[in-house]
Amino acid sequence: MKYQYSYSRIKQYLQCPLSFKLQYIDKLPIPKSKALLVGSCVHQILEQIVKSLITSGSIPEIFMLNLIDDNGLPFQPDVVEEATMLWDKYKVSNLQIIKLHEIASVEAEFAIDHNFKQVHWLDKNVFFRAKIDRIDENEDILNIIDYKTGYNEPDIFQAFVYAWLLSKIRDLSNTKIEITFDNIRTLKHTKYIVSDGNICDVENFIFKTVALIETDDKFEAVPNENCSFCHFYNDCPKMQRAISNVNTDINITSQELAEKAGELLYMAEIWVSKCKDKLKKWVDENGCVSISTGTYQFTTCQNTIIDTEKFIQRCHENHINPNPMLNIDKAKLKQKQFSHIHELVKDLISIEDGARIFKLLKA
Numbered sequence: 001m002k003y004q005y006s007y008s009r010i011k012q013y014l015q016c017p018l019s020f021k022l023q024y025i026d027k028l029p030i031p032k033s034k035a036l037l038v039g040s041c042v043h044q045i046l047e048q049i050v051k052s053l054i055t056s057g058s059i060p061e062i063f064m065l066n067l068i069d070d071n072g073l074p075f076q077p078d079v080v081e082e083a084t085m086l087w088d089k090y091k092v093s094n095l096q097i098i099k100l101h102e103i104a105s106v107e108a109e110f111a112i113d114h115n116f117k118q119v120h121w122l123d124k125n126v127f128f129r130a131k132i133d134r135i136d137e138n139e140d141i142l143n144i145i146d147y148k149t150g151y152n153e154p155d156i157f158q159a160f161v162y163a164w165l166l167s168k169i170r171d172l173s174n175t176k177i178e179i180t181f182d183n184i185r186t187l188k189h190t191k192y193i194v195s196d197g198n199i200c201d202v203e204n205f206i207f208k209t210v211a212l213i214e215t216d217d218k219f220e221a222v223p224n225e226n227c228s229f230c231h232f233y234n235d236c237p238k239m240q241r242a243i244s245n246v247n248t249d250i251n252i253t254s255q256e257l258a259e260k261a262g263e264l265l266y267m268a269e270i271w272v273s274k275c276k277d278k279l280k281k282w283v284d285e286n287g288c289v290s291i292s293t294g295t296y297q298f299t300t301c302q303n304t305i306i307d308t309e310k311f312i313q314r315c316h317e318n319h320i321n322p323n324p325m326l327n328i329d330k331a332k333l334k335q336k337q338f339s340h341i342h343e344l345v346k347d348l349i350s351i352e353d354g355a356r357i358f359k360l361l362k363a
Ligand code: SF4
Pocket: 016, 018, 019, 221, 222, 223, 224, 226, 227, 228, 230, 231, 232, 233, 236, 237, 238, 239
């Protein structure tokens, strides 16, 4: 085997082979976002608290825990603060339902070589790895628990991959395997039951994907919905090409050209949003910018917030249909229509700062 694998590596390759190559083969450094750091900090809080509960039956204060990032340094205070807030919310409803006598392992590292023999996590012959947040076990049920801290829906493929890996390490033929995704942020629990058929299917899928990766000599960039979060955006040839290919005189005459244009547009939109963020930062630090004959600056626009319930009631009293005026979130009114009824509802309005917009200051 040329490479080592895990659920995240397989998933990343399937999303975009180039990002897999840059991260896991070329090993380009990856700055961690605050969201990732908070996730990692919450995992450490849970690990240390559950371990303390098992050994001493007590819950230590957060400040007594040893919370460190990947570089061995303490997490920044704002990261610990957010992680603590999530933990505080989670513990209210979840702590009492953790059955200590069922906990078999916490943050356990599992690794196998290509003969499916269990090996050390750092062994050079590792074929596949998984770090499992918690495993609860009673006589005939094995429950794999994975903590989530984001808003994404859990991925059932991850559940099957974990179950598959454990089935390689120990005999699970008479065991009912469950996996629970425990979201610390949304407090949502999602449980899947894993069957022998699932394990068999996922094994075939893993082998097929691994064969694909091992023989890939191109590692093409495949634009996808995660491009705007991709750490390699600046090194991505597809993204650079999208911008240098911008052609305003575009003529779409076939399905093929339409799809090409769609792909370019998609990538250009990501570029625009990234560029805006960087421009905002520059303008904040350096003042306005001059483009052509105009001078531009970012200014905060205002959101008009309205008491929706009273607004609807008042519209009905005055025989006005409120529906066309309401946005999907039912909180902001469409400005144009709203100006006609401003007098009617002006006492229901409050103003708050909205998004920052790039605005012409003077021509
Ligand atoms: S920006 Fe998108 S296409 Fe480019 S490497 Fe990243 S994920 Fe792949």
